[in-house]
Amino acid sequence: MYIKCDCMHVDSSLFCADGPDLPQIDVTPSSGTEGGFSALEKGNISLMCQASSNPASQYYWFYNNSHIYSRPQLTIIKILRMQTGNYTCQAKNSYLNTTSTKTTTLTVYLPVSKPYVLLSDSSPVEGMSLWMRCVVEKGTGPVNYSWEQESQSGLLTTPASWNNSLVNVTSVTRNHSGWYRCLARNAVNQQRSEHTWLDVLCKWVDSYPFYSMC
Template identity: 60%
Template sequence: TLFQCLFDLGYPMPPNITVSKIIYSSRQRTDVNMEWLIQTDGDLTGFFIEYQKLSVPVGKISKPYIVLSDPSPVEGTSVWMRCGLENGTEPINYIWEQEGHSGVVTTIAESNRSVINITWVTRNHTGLYRCLVRNEVNQQRSDRILLDVICECLIHGPDVPHIDVTPYLVTEGGFLAIEKGNVSLMCQASSNPPSQYDWFFNNSRINSGPQLSISKILRTQTGHYTCLVQNTFLNTRSTKSIALTVYCEYFHTPLH
């Protein structure tokens, strides 16, 4: 039973004690608050309630997931991986596995900590990683995640970017677009690690990413479009600009 009432009563009539409410104060139902009513025709000299703590149920482990500080670290830098978990009762054991280029799976760490740190990452750390989590009830594996270590000798860029304009209409003054049409500008530059892209219109930043799409372009959008490419690791940058002229949809001009 959850509790036990003991009474030291006078003869002959014992009290009548009724529990009117039991309130669990935690989700695990380990703490209980009680209210009671006492009715008696005799002399009640004393009683007490004995409290018993319920055992905590062990919950199943949900499927874990991996959070990676940098999926493409440069050789010689540090990286950490965390095995995230939504549900599961401790104690929990974490096992980390690596699958290399050869396809062989090896255990690289096992502990009660969900995070592993690689303080000096090398090309040998390149591969697929996953974590196995287990407790007294069950075990679950995460999906694999790729750690792609970049060789420092291959770091370069960005090169001078190239801009492709669609539709491709060219005049002597640059590129041509017809008013109320859709225009796409794509900027590409060789870089390792991959660079960041920003677009500027007449020196005002208007977009980020390698592609700039303009729907129903207007004549007021005639001007110079510049693509800025930045390699944040090397702290280097490169730019390319084009002139884009927007004509009235009824205007005809020779095209090249």
């Protein structure tokens, strides 16, 4: 990269003006995403810009190409999702009239709320169909889901194929009885639901003499 440089003698010393180098942007609190950073809605976020330059750089911040601030550190209090976008730092060497810029993308997320589980039937009979839904009322997508089942014997499993908010079971068995909860996560947080009990009932043969197939 070519850097403009200008030197002169000042008070028997050699003064060389150069820069600015490519700025570095540091975000606090830091949570990196692909191509940028993320922040929690209504949280505080600070963007610090630094670029080596002689004399020292002057700094200008732009949001989606509009100038918004003229200091090295840009702090946003209680940031909102509407403030998602591209933040550009421009460093300027006023002596050489040279500039250098760096842009980062800041995505503001609403954390997922605590989910809860809905069952189409909490006491289905063996062989019946059933659906379970993990409900999240708030949260910026995409939201990913997983499920946990704790059997009556206390065995905890995480069904690998249950990775959606809606799970359909075409034919329940007694093995499906147990405690269920779901986990919902997005880019900034995750939440687990409370446990929900599913009790699969025995199927009785509808002929005399009546008997259970369990």
